[in-house]
Every structure is written in C-alpha cells, then in structure tokens.
Amino acid sequence: MYLLRCIECGEEYETDSLYTCTKCGGLLEVIVDLSNADFRLDGNNITLWKYRSLIPVKTDPVTLFEGGTPxxxxxxxxxxxxxxxxxxxxxxxxFKDRGMTVGITKALELKKRSVMCASTGNTSASMAMYAARASLKAYVILPSGKVALGKLTQAMMHGARVIAIKGNFDAALKIVRKLTERNEIYLLNSINPxxxxxxxxxxxxxxxxxxxxxxxxxxxxxxxxxxxxxxxxxxxxxxxxxxxxxxxxxxxxxxxxxxxxxxxxxxxxxxxxxxxxxxxxxxxxxxxxxxxxxxxxxxxxxxxxxxxxxxxxxxxxxxxxxxxxxxxxxxxxxxxxxxxxxxxxxxxxxxxxxxxxxxxxxxxxxxxxxxxxxxxxxxxxxxxx
Amino acid sequence: MYLLRCIECGEEYETDSLYTCTKCGGLLEVIVDLSNADFRLDGNNITLWKYRSLIPVKTDPVTLFEGGTPxxxxxxxxxxxxxxxxxxxxxxxxFKDRGMTVGITKALELKKRSVMCASTGNTSASMAMYAARASLKAYVILPSGKVALGKLTQAMMHGARVIAIKGNFDAALKIVRKLTERNEIYLLNSINPxxxxxxxxxxxxxxxxxxxxxxxxxxxxxxxxxxxxxxxxxxxxxxxxxxxxxxxxxxxxxxxxxxxxxxxxxxxxxxxxxxxxxxxxxxxxxxxxxxxxxxxxxxxxxxxxxxxxxxxxxxxxxxxxxxxxxxxxxxxxxxxxxxxxxxxxxxxxxxxxxxxxxxxxxxxxxxxxxxxxxxxxxxxxxxxx
CATH class of the missing domain: 3.40.50.1100 (Rossmann fold)
Structure with a gap:
C-alpha cells in the first residue's frame, strides 16, 4: 500500500516505524500507491480525510475535522x-494540524503510549490537542530560556507535560531523538515523514x-x-x-x-x-x-x-x-x-x-x-x- | 419575503432599517417566509450560507466562510x-461571526458607510473582521477602565477605530445608540435583529x-x-x-x-x-x-x-x-x-x-x-x- 524511501540513498523500507534511513541517516519520504486514489476533485465536502485513499494510514483516523480551510x-x-x-x-x-491528525493516528497504529516533540509554538499546540483527543500522553521539550508562556497556553491546557531544559533548541531536539528511541514514545517533530x-x-x-x-x-x-x-x-x-x-x-x-x-x-x-x-x-x-x-x-x-x-x-x-x-x-x-x-x-x-x-x-x-x-x-x- | 415584528406589542414593519419598535420600544424579531426554504438537511457542504433561502438578505453576502463548525x-x-x-x-x-456575516451584509444593503458597537471582546473582533472584508469603517466604543488590549487585538488589527470613553458599559451603549441614529452608521450590538x-x-x-x-x-x-x-x-x-x-x-x-x-x-x-x-x-x-x-x-x-x-x-x-x-x-x-x-x-x-x-x-x-x-x-x- 505504501513504503518509505530515503531521499538520499534511495533505500526502501516496508515498515512504518522508522524516522530516518537506517543505512545513511537521510530523510525518508512516504511513497503511496497512486492507483488507490478514489476521490473526486469536485469541490464538495472538502476536509482532509476526503483524501484518505492517498493518506498512508491503516486505521480510523484521529480527527478534529481539520482541513477544508477557506x-x-x-x-x-x-x-x-x-x-x-x-x-x-x-x-x-x-497548518500543523494536518500533519498531526496523521501523526497521532500513526502513533496509535504503532501502539505507542505517548508522543513527544521539541517545539516552542504551533507544533506543540497541535500535538497536545490531537494527543488529548487520542488519549495519548504528550511531552513537549524546549529550551528553558525560550519559554514564552503565551505560546504554550494550548499545549498546557490540552494536558501536555512541558519540560524546559537548560540548553538550546538543538539540545532539546537531541533529547527528543534520544528518548523516542524507546519504543513507547513516538517522535512528532517534522523529521517524521x-x-x-x-x-x-x-x-x-x-x-x-x-x-x-x-x-x-x-x-x-x-x-x-x-x-x-x-x-x-x-x-x-x-x-x-x-x-x-x-x-x-x-x-x-x-x-x-x-x-x-x-x-x-x-x-x-x-x-x-x-x-x-x-x-x-x-x-x-x-x-x-x-x-x-x-x-x-x-x-x-x-x-x-x-x-x-x-x-x-x-x-x-x-x-x-x-x-x-x-x-x-x-x-x-x-x-x-x-x-x-x-x-x-x-x-x-x-x-x-x-x-x-x-x-x-x-x-x-x-x-x-x-x-x-x-x-x-x-x-x-x-x-x- | 420577510418582515420585522415587535415581540412586545406585535406591531409589524416592512422595513430593514429599524433596531427596535417605534411604537413601544420593544425588541424586534425577523419573520421569514418559511415556504422559501430550499435546502436539504443531508449533511453535505455545510456552511452558514447553505441556508440562504431562510436568511433575510437581498444581496450577495459578505462571507468569510463562517459556520460549518465541527x-x-x-x-x-x-x-x-x-x-x-x-x-x-x-x-x-x-459564534459572533454568524451574526456579523448577516449584519454586515445588511449594512451594505442599507448603503451604510460604517458600523459601530459597544463591546470589549468577541463582538468587536467579529464586527471589525467582517467590516474589513466589506471595506466598511468600524468603530468600537468601550468604557476606558475596561480596556484589556489582549481582548482588543483583533479589532485593532482589522482596522477598527477603538474609542474608550470615561463611563461604564451602559454609557458606551448609549453613545452607540445615539450615534447610530445618524443614517450613515449601522448599529451592530445584539439588539440588531x-x-x-x-x-x-x-x-x-x-x-x-x-x-x-x-x-x-x-x-x-x-x-x-x-x-x-x-x-x-x-x-x-x-x-x-x-x-x-x-x-x-x-x-x-x-x-x-x-x-x-x-x-x-x-x-x-x-x-x-x-x-x-x-x-x-x-x-x-x-x-x-x-x-x-x-x-x-x-x-x-x-x-x-x-x-x-x-x-x-x-x-x-x-x-x-x-x-x-x-x-x-x-x-x-x-x-x-x-x-x-x-x-x-x-x-x-x-x-x-x-x-x-x-x-x-x-x-x-x-x-x-x-x-x-x-x-x-x-x-x-x-x-x-
């Protein structure tokens, strides 16, 4: 139905559970089977999941009726x-919600119990909202100097655990990559294809x-x-x-x-x-x-x-x-x-x-x-x- | 096609340009002709203007694609x-946008050049946004003690003129009622039917x-x-x-x-x-x-x-x-x-x-x-x- 392909070395994987190429470390791209397309571009009932036939998920999506924007x-x-x-x-x-409805659905498919990202803004807000909808725990890691509470209100309200580390954004991302090597936590930074x-x-x-x-x-x-x-x-x-x-x-x-x-x-x-x-x-x-x-x-x-x-x-x-x-x-x-x-x-x-x-x-x-x-x-x- | 009826004395008016009953001062209600209804409640393409046949406007609406909410x-x-x-x-x-898409459309029908309301929050935000879409001037009157800029950011950004008066909310509303007696300014407080x-x-x-x-x-x-x-x-x-x-x-x-x-x-x-x-x-x-x-x-x-x-x-x-x-x-x-x-x-x-x-x-x-x-x-x- 779909596979992951490395944009660097072209290696292909028939698995959902990789973030980057295990051979060369390159970014992965999802290759979907375009012959599955079954929607009509007729202007009717436009929402993201109208196009499900070309979205690589296997289970019913976690949706908050994203997409269909004016x-x-x-x-x-x-x-x-x-x-x-x-x-x-x-x-x-x-726009992050479009990625998160798919990413959170994938987290459930992979039987993850929690999700994590390094973000100070829109990504964490969206991840926290969709994680809440799916009853998954959400963790947001960010650099302690950069905590503007105004930008974190959504993540906080939707119940994400926000952890500020002493270090810069790269250090926060490194920690996220390290912690999501554990099987139970799903990485939802934008490296996720x-x-x-x-x-x-x-x-x-x-x-x-x-x-x-x-x-x-x-x-x-x-x-x-x-x-x-x-x-x-x-x-x-x-x-x-x-x-x-x-x-x-x-x-x-x-x-x-x-x-x-x-x-x-x-x-x-x-x-x-x-x-x-x-x-x-x-x-x-x-x-x-x-x-x-x-x-x-x-x-x-x-x-x-x-x-x-x-x-x-x-x-x-x-x-x-x-x-x-x-x-x-x-x-x-x-x-x-x-x-x-x-x-x-x-x-x-x-x-x-x-x-x-x-x-x-x-x-x-x-x-x-x-x-x-x-x-x-x-x-x-x-x-x- | 529709008329205004006083909820107090029952007086009926075949005009658009009243806010309250000229006979008794009561609130007015719009009575629409239900035999005009031409939509189907089939779950398809839901937006506010799907129901236009029962919405009392005569011209093309000023819309930002409101309604159709999850x-x-x-x-x-x-x-x-x-x-x-x-x-x-x-x-x-x-939800104020539902009223404003109709109210601002009505303002254009009545050839008003500007709109006005007394509000410290959602009403002013919505009015300012729709007035901007319609190229109408927008005025927001509010009590000076109650100006929380955070609640006014939308009105300010959408170009409304915000005027804080020395007085309470009732005084602000009174001024709005007084100033909208002039023909060019349309009143968009919730008294507007x-x-x-x-x-x-x-x-x-x-x-x-x-x-x-x-x-x-x-x-x-x-x-x-x-x-x-x-x-x-x-x-x-x-x-x-x-x-x-x-x-x-x-x-x-x-x-x-x-x-x-x-x-x-x-x-x-x-x-x-x-x-x-x-x-x-x-x-x-x-x-x-x-x-x-x-x-x-x-x-x-x-x-x-x-x-x-x-x-x-x-x-x-x-x-x-x-x-x-x-x-x-x-x-x-x-x-x-x-x-x-x-x-x-x-x-x-x-x-x-x-x-x-x-x-x-x-x-x-x-x-x-x-x-x-x-x-x-x-x-x-x-x-x-």
Whole structure:
C-alpha cells in the first residue's frame, strides 16, 4: 500500500516505524500507491480525510475535522488573481494540524503510549490537542530560556507535560531523538515523514477548491516541511491523472532567518545553517530547517524560487490581510509579502497563510495604534469619526 | 419575503432599517417566509450560507466562510450521547461571526458607510473582521477602565477605530445608540435583529450534522441572544416541515452573572439586572442581558430550564474539554459544566461552545501547571515521564 524511501540513498523500507534511513541517516519520504486514489476533485465536502485513499494510514483516523480551510480571494491591485489559503482556521489555529491528525493516528497504529516533540509554538499546540483527543500522553521539550508562556497556553491546557531544559533548541531536539528511541514514545517533530502526508492535502484542496492548478503557490519557509509536502501533493495529483501540471513552488523566508534563500541564490542543493536566526515571524525563526533538502528539490523541480522579505514587509502584509478580513500571525503573512514585493506575472497565485492572528497577540499590541480615550460626549466623539 | 415584528406589542414593519419598535420600544424579531426554504438537511457542504433561502438578505453576502463548525462527540461517562458544537472555529474565533456575516451584509444593503458597537471582546473582533472584508469603517466604543488590549487585538488589527470613553458599559451603549441614529452608521450590538438571523443557523447545522433533533441543547447565556436565536432556528425547521420536534433549550449562567437564572427559578418573564456581574467567563459577564425576554420565552416554550455554575465548575469543564482535544474559552465551557453538574436524562445532548481557547490566554496561564525546568540529561528526564 505504501513504503518509505530515503531521499538520499534511495533505500526502501516496508515498515512504518522508522524516522530516518537506517543505512545513511537521510530523510525518508512516504511513497503511496497512486492507483488507490478514489476521490473526486469536485469541490464538495472538502476536509482532509476526503483524501484518505492517498493518506498512508491503516486505521480510523484521529480527527478534529481539520482541513477544508477557506481559500479567500484578495484585492492586490495587481493583474493576477490572488488567493490566500487560511490554514490558521484549523482546529489548533495552524497548518500543523494536518500533519498531526496523521501523526497521532500513526502513533496509535504503532501502539505507542505517548508522543513527544521539541517545539516552542504551533507544533506543540497541535500535538497536545490531537494527543488529548487520542488519549495519548504528550511531552513537549524546549529550551528553558525560550519559554514564552503565551505560546504554550494550548499545549498546557490540552494536558501536555512541558519540560524546559537548560540548553538550546538543538539540545532539546537531541533529547527528543534520544528518548523516542524507546519504543513507547513516538517522535512528532517534522523529521517524521508521516506528518508531511497530512500537509500534502493542502495541494489537493487548492485544486478541489479552485477547480484548476494555479500558476504559483507561495509558502513561508521555516522548517521547510510544508513547501515540500505541498509540492508532493501537486506531484501526486499529476501522477494520478487528476491534473496536467504543477505550480511553481515559491518559498519565502524572513531576512534574519534565510538559509534556504541563500542556498537558492547560490544554486545549491543544501543549506548552511544560520546561527541566531532573528525575525518578528517567530513561526519561521529557524536557522537550520530539517526539511531544507526536500524543499530545495521541490523548488528546483517545479521551476520555482525563493524570496526574502524584511520584518517590516511582513508586518505590512499582515496588516494588508487583516484589512481584508483575514487574520494571520506574522509568519503567515510572509508568503503574501513575497508576492507583493516582486513583479511576478502569474494568472493565478495562491499564498499559504500558516497560522491564526490569535497565535501572537503581543505582536499585534506592538504594531497597532492604541485606543484613544475621550469623555462620554456624543458630540465630541462624532467629530472623531 | 420577510418582515420585522415587535415581540412586545406585535406591531409589524416592512422595513430593514429599524433596531427596535417605534411604537413601544420593544425588541424586534425577523419573520421569514418559511415556504422559501430550499435546502436539504443531508449533511453535505455545510456552511452558514447553505441556508440562504431562510436568511433575510437581498444581496450577495459578505462571507468569510463562517459556520460549518465541527460537532465533536464527547466521552462523559454518562449514558447520554453528548456532543459539543465548536463555534470557536469560526473565522474570528467565536459564534459572533454568524451574526456579523448577516449584519454586515445588511449594512451594505442599507448603503451604510460604517458600523459601530459597544463591546470589549468577541463582538468587536467579529464586527471589525467582517467590516474589513466589506471595506466598511468600524468603530468600537468601550468604557476606558475596561480596556484589556489582549481582548482588543483583533479589532485593532482589522482596522477598527477603538474609542474608550470615561463611563461604564451602559454609557458606551448609549453613545452607540445615539450615534447610530445618524443614517450613515449601522448599529451592530445584539439588539440588531438581523444578527440573530445568522445565529439561528446553529440549529439548522445541528440537525444537518446529526440527522435528527437532539433532546436538549445547552447554551451559555450572556446577552441571551444566542439561545433565543438557536431556539428560533429549531422552531423554523419544525414549521417548515423539516423536523417534528424542538429540543429543550437549557441556558447556563455563571453564578456571579445570573439574572436569567434568577428570573427562571422565580418563574418570571423578565429579569432584574445584576449590578457588578463577576465571573472568570468574561464573555458571559453581563448583568443586564439585552435579549433576556426572548431567551426566557424560548426556554419556557421549549420546556427547558436555566442552570447556574460556579467559576471552578467552568474551569473544570474547560479542562475536561481540552483533555478531549477541544480548546474553548471559559464562557464556552459553562454549557458543558451545566450538563455535567445535573443528573439529567437525555438520549442526545448538544452543548454549544461559543469561543476559542486562544481568546483568553491569560486565563490559561492562571489555571494551568507551569512547565518544570531540568538539566539537559535524558536519564533525568526519562524518570519524569
């Protein structure tokens, strides 16, 4: 029904229970049997599990009705038709839910009793929510200096055990890898290839909603898993005979966290990590993206590119979206910021918004005008309107 | 196609542009022509505007794809089948979006140039978001002492002008009523009868999703508009011939803000306002609910009741939901808290969750266990798992 293949050495495995290639340590990709596809891209009843025939699970999914997110049209003043796919309207408020519904289902299939990740934000929120739904214990490991409680409220409320270690993010990830070698704990960081199998449905939904393949898809790049997954989705639709073409995959990075951009402009296949990444867009503040190699492959193969935007361009795009009724966190706005910055000529463009405005209220308070205070006099107030 | 009728004196109006009865000042209700109903309750493609034939608008709606919210099953250990309808997964994170998609559409129909409300929370967030989508100016008036910026982030980001007045909430509302007498500004507080026309679709969706009418629906009561609207929806389905019965409408109030509860136990039709209402569930911290009379009618007519829960019961229910993967703000958990508290014997119960967990992160930080800090040693951490 499906197998795991190493993207480095090509080794294939008929097992679910590997995170990386045992031969060379490379990332694994899930190869699904496209002849199983049994859905119709007719615009009806769109949810992630509509596409179950191409999602590599064997049991009934653990679902919170993720996916089916809106595709909003935008007025940009440019000649392209521009849409934004608002992944912030998933149950936990970010696109991570697509990967977690699959990852948590896989954890149950593998008879795991608990799940674990290193994360300070959206990944931990989503994992905790789905683990709660499945009655699995959830553990979140993170660097003690970086504990912003506001970013952890969902993980805490959904009952995850949050453990802050003295060390940096790499140390936290190392501990997660070490502890998940034990059979009972399932690793749900983005190295897990099954998470991308959920995320690829973004591509399926775009075609299902539009009725055709757009010319380009703009995706924020943080850990670089999402752009890889979306590309895989478009590739599978084409190979399965649903579509005839694949959009240009355009990655967008923040200036202070731009290793994939740098690799792209130098025409390289691999990144050099950026130490001390810095950007207002915390969800893509990542210096050493796990899936960079997959992402660069997707970008080159699709004839796409990588763009780089400044923090102020990100905030401008975030406000631009909010003023059309679309509330997103800063990282989400980077995709549109990339599109608005460049003179690119496409008929139809889809930008991916990855997370909800409510994910980062503190940033909003910083960037918005404060309320004004006046006396309770209608005549005075009338003059202010 | 539809008309406005006063719930006090029965006067009828064939106009859209009234907020209250010009004869007696009573609340107005929209009477729609049920013979227009042209949707099927077949479980397919559920969104609010599926039911457009019974929603009193004349032009294309201003929509952000609200509605179609999940109906999650819950494990409660009781014999009833229990579901929660998660209205926190609407675009702005609360059920208010259902009313606002209709209210903002109506504002455009009436050629208004701006909209206004007095609100410190979910109403202003939703109004600002939909006003932005429609390119209408939005004004939020609130008491200056009560400006918690965290609750206003959405309104601010979506470009609403927030004006804090020296005075209490009643003074703010009075100013809104005064300023919206001018023709160009549309009033979107819950006195506006068209908002309830959006909210009634919660009832339509419950039947569409379940395939039948539940025995009881539990609804948090703040301003009391939602329970009135949901009851109206069930009544319309029955009158239109879709269903044979109406569920018991069970309202739930917080102990510190319980005027509707008090009226109910005294078998009265009207409330006595509670001054200085107090509860952790800020979204239902209302002492003088605008729609109390409509709500009490709905409760009596359906054979329902009103329950009262403590803040700690609310927090317990909020955690209970979170541990099943459903993230809600405190007010939302009051409906389930009411159900869990009483020994009520129903086959099928639906509880309404009105807002998203992310609406009140500060409350979560107060009620949850803090992360623990340890050294980066896998052996030590292993012992903690």
């Amino acid at each position: 595709l909003y049209s935008l007025k940009t003043g440019k000649s392209s038709r521009v849409y934004i796919k608002h992944e912030g309207l998933n149950p936990s408020g970010s 099954f998470r991308l199998e959920g995320q690829k449905t973004i591509a399926y939904e775009i075609v299902d909603q539009l009725g055709y393949v757009p010319d380009a898809v703009f995706v924020p790049i943080g850990n670089a898993g999402n752009i890889s997954a979306i590309y895989k989705g478009f590739r599978e639709l084409k190979e399965a005979g649903y579509t005839d073409n694949i959009p240009e995959m355009v990655g967008v990075q923040a200036e202070g966290a731009d290793p994939v951009y740098k690799a792209f402009v130098q025409n390289k296949d691999e990144i050099e990590p950026v130490s001390n990444p810095e950007t207002i867009a915390t969800a893509i503040r990542i210096g050493n993206p796990v899936n960079a190699k997959k992402a660069l492959q997707a970008i080159y193969d699709s004839g796409g590119r990588v763009l780089r935007v400044t923090d102020s361009e990100i905030v401008e795009a975030q406000k631009f979206l909010a003023k059309q009724g679309v509330g997103v966190e800063p990282a989400s706005a980077s995709s549109l910021a990339g599109f608005l910055k460049e003179e690119l000529d496409y008929d139809t463009v889809v930008c991916i918004a990855t997370g909800n405005l409510l994910k980062d209220p503190e940033e909003i308070i910083r960037v918005c005008e404060k309320p004004m205070e006046v006396s309770a006099n209608p005549e005075i107030i009338e003059k202010l309107l | 109906l999650y099953s819950l494990k409660t250990g009781k014999s009833s089948r229990v579901y929660i309808k998660h209205e926190g997964l609407n675009p702005s994170g609360s 068209f908002r309830l026309e959006g909210q009634k679709t919660i009832a339509y969706e419950i039947v569409d999703q379940l395939g039948y009418v539940p025995d009881a629906v539990f609804v948090p009561i703040g301003n009391a508009g939602n329970i009135s609207a949901i009851y109206k929806g069930f009544r319309e389905l029955k009158e239109a011939g879709y269903t044979d019965n109406i569920p018991e409408m069970v309202g739930v109030q917080a102990e510190g803000a319980d005027p509707v509860y008090k009226a109910f136990v005294q078998n009265k039709d009207e409330i006595e306002p509670v001054s200085n209402p107090e509860t952790i569930a800020t979204a239902i911290r209302i002492g003088n609910p605008v729609n109390a009379k409509k709500a009490l009618q709905a409760i009596y007519d359906s054979g329902g009741r009103v329950l009262r829960v403590t803040d700690s019961e609310i927090v317990e229910a909020q955690k209970f939901l979170a541990k099943q993967g459903v993230g809600v703000e405190p007010a939302s958990a009051s409906s389930l808290a009411g159900f869990l508290k009483e020994e009520l014997d129903y086959d099928t119960v639906v509880c309404i969750a009105t807002g998203n967990l992310l609406k009140d992160p500060e409350e979560i930080i107060r009620v949850c266990e803090k992360p623990m800090e340890v050294s980066a040693n896998p052996e030590i951490i292993e012992k903690l798992l």
